[in-house]
Amino acid sequence: MNVNSVNAGSPVQKIVNNPIQKQLPTDASTPARASDRLELSGASGFLKALKTNDVRTDKVASVKSQIASGSYESDDKLNAAIDKLLDDLNK
Secondary structure, three states: OOEOOEEOOEOOOOOOOOOOOOOOOOOOOOOOOOOOOOOOOOHHHHHHHHHHOOOOHHHHHHHHHHHHHOOOOOHHHHHHHHHHHHHHHOO
16 A cells, blocks of 8 residues: 555655744843742741840749749739630630
């Protein structure tokens, strides 16, 4: 069987008369590449605070002295903490 001059005796040949060529403008600048970015939700704020070392030393000293004297834990503070916990759980 002979179809368009192709048969078992003649191999198929690729014919390229006018190859397609893409021309780029010579003044085209290279587009900026997108950069990867990583965001840590929740932990990022904590890490940022640690890096800035923004410690309220006066507050820390006050709490340490209250703990040492035994006056840090009181019924009022415990009740306030429980109320806040219950409010958070009821949301």
